[in-house]
Amino acid sequence: MIAGSSIRARVVMLVLTAQFIAISSAVGISIAYIHRALWAGADARLHARMIEMLALVDQNDQDPARLDFDSSQVKAPAEDFYYIEDSRGQFLAGNKDWYASVAGHFPASGKSWKWRAMGRPYHAAALWNAEIIDMEVKSLPRLRVNLFYAMPVDATQHQIDKASRLAALAGLLSVLLSALLTWWAVGRGMAPLTTFAQYADQIEMDRAPAALPDDAPKNAELVPLARALTALERRVRQALLRERQFLSDAAHELKTAVAIEKSTLQLLEQQQPSIEEYRRGVQQAIEDNLRVERLVRDMLLLSSLEHARQSAPPTLPLVKLEDTIAAAIEQLTPVAQLRSVPCLFGCNSQTLIRGNGPDLVILWTNLIENAIRHSSPGSAVKIDLARDGSSCKILITDSGSGINPAHLPHLFERFYRSDRSRSRLTGGFGLGLSIAKAIVDYHNATIQITSLPGQGTTVELTFPLPTDIA
Numbered sequence: 001m002i003a004g005s006s007i008r009a010r011v012v013m014l015v016l017t018a019q020f021i022a023i024s025s026a027v028g029i030s031i032a033y034i035h036r037a038l039w040a041g042a043d044a045r046l047h048a049r050m051i052e053m054l055a056l057v058d059q060n061d062q063d064p065a066r067l068d069f070d071s072s073q074v075k076a077p078a079e080d081f082y083y084i085e086d087s088r089g090q091f092l093a094g095n096k097d098w099y100a101s102v103a104g105h106f107p108a109s110g111k112s113w114k115w116r117a118m119g120r121p122y123h124a125a126a127l128w129n130a131e132i133i134d135m136e137v138k139s140l141p142r143l144r145v146n147l148f149y150a151m152p153v154d155a156t157q158h159q160i161d162k163a164s165r166l167a168a169l170a171g172l173l174s175v176l177l178s179a180l181l182t183w184w185a186v187g188r189g190m191a192p193l194t195t196f197a198q199y200a201d202q203i204e205m206d207r208a209p210a211a212l213p214d215d216a217p218k219n220a221e222l223v224p225l226a227r228a229l230t231a232l233e234r235r236v237r238q239a240l241l242r243e244r245q246f247l248s249d250a251a252h253e254l255k256t257a258v259a260i261e262k263s264t265l266q267l268l269e270q271q272q273p274s275i276e277e278y279r280r281g282v283q284q285a286i287e288d289n290l291r292v293e294r295l296v297r298d299m300l301l302l303s304s305l306e307h308a309r310q311s312a313p314p315t316l317p318l319v320k321l322e323d324t325i326a327a328a329i330e331q332l333t334p335v336a337q338l339r340s341v342p343c344l345f346g347c348n349s350q351t352l353i354r355g356n357g358p359d360l361v362i363l364w365t366n367l368i369e370n371a372i373r374h375s376s377p378g379s380a381v382k383i384d385l386a387r388d389g390s391s392c393k394i395l396i397t398d399s400g401s402g403i404n405p406a407h408l409p410h411l412f413e414r415f416y417r418s419d420r421s422r423s424r425l426t427g428g429f430g431l432g433l434s435i436a437k438a439i440v441d442y443h444n445a446t447i448q449i450t451s452l453p454g455q456g457t458t459v460e461l462t463f464p465l466p467t468d469i470a
């Protein structure tokens with residue numbers, strides 16, 4: 001697997017990047033501290049040697065205004081350079097040639113200075129107008145001298161280089177160790193995700209997947225994922241079962257229609273039918289074709305509604321809700337008269353909503369037709385409309401046979417039929433309420449069905465009223 005496409009590799013790279021920055025900063029700070037501490041030690045040794053040199057300067061016994069230097073007491077290393085002069089610039093002790101070569105480079109009193117001589121690094125400093133005090137004769141005037149001193153610091157530089165290399169090596173080893181531990185920790189931490197992936201890969205309709213690991217839900221971060229994956233498995237299984245049921249129902253309906261049409265045509269071919277028998281056979285074949293056409297039409301309508309709902313919602317035009325209901329009732333008048341179930345709708349107001357008129361007519365047609373077909377002859381289907389603040393409610397009520405409570409949660413599922421005994425009589429495929437739900441969702445409305453067996457059914461729909469009109 002390419003590292004860039006691996007979540008584990010990306011997580012490790014992000015963690016290592018953060019750790020590298022942190023370790024680099026720590027190493028840099030450590031090196032800077034070591035550098036400063038060692039150079040501060042070198043400065044302290046330099047000034048200590050200068051004080052030792054200054055202590056060897058004393059007044060001349062014959063002339064108190066003059067200074068002498070006790071060279072016999074010098075303990076400075078041979079590689080050190082020094083130069084001492086009195087306040088008048090008269091030479092007292094030291095290396096004249098060295099001082100002549102660096103005289104213009106000494107900074108202010110007490111400040112150190114780095115330079116190289118004969119390939120070696122040196123540290124130098126100057127004490128300007130340093131006081132010489134005779135502790136035995138304090139009444140004498142205080143005399144002053146200028147002291148210049150330099151010592152090699154290659155040992156200090158070597159210590160700094162060695163400490164810097166060790167700090168850098170320690171930082172590099174820390175990064176490598178951190179990389180290994182991070183790779184192991186991330187892999188261990190992602191192990192439940194791999195288990196979840198294997199669980200999801202085993203989801204099939206005919207075989208239940210292996211149970212989730214017992215420790216997975218105990219991880220707080222994975223509890224939502226475990227819950228979602230379990231719910232997904234349940235929904236996928238239900239969807240697969242619905243699809244299989246739909247294929248079975250659709251195949252059965254199509255097979256029946258084709259078989260009837262085929263038998264009708266074969267009968268017409270084998271016999272010598274009269275014109276009337278021929279017409280009846282052709283009419284039967286047409287009716288079977290119409291059933292197939294209705295199935296395809298409903299499936300295409302449902303697909304188009306779901307596609308429109310998933311795409312960017314357009315600005316729907318204003319439609320009169322009462323007009324769409326009246327149009328649906330008018331279409332269903334022959335069915336209502338045939339079953340002796342009148343539709344009662346007496347609303348005279350004009351309620352404007354934003355919606356698609358033809359889709360709304362299909363919505364009312366599906367719902368009212370269901371109410372008519374499941375009502376007993378002589379009863380009525382009532383349609384009531386009422387405004388409620390920022391919304392309007394539509395109630396479609398029948399006094400028919402009602403619906404078993406076990407079927408209510410599944411009524412809007414695609415291809416679900418609560419009463420299979422009516423499917424061939426009514427020609428339904430279990431798509432009517434699914435289409436109704438899709439139209440309702442497309443209009444940002446809600447739908448709810450309540451029913452009691454033997455007491456009838458009530459469908460309640462709530463549509464939002466537009467806020468951009470007076």
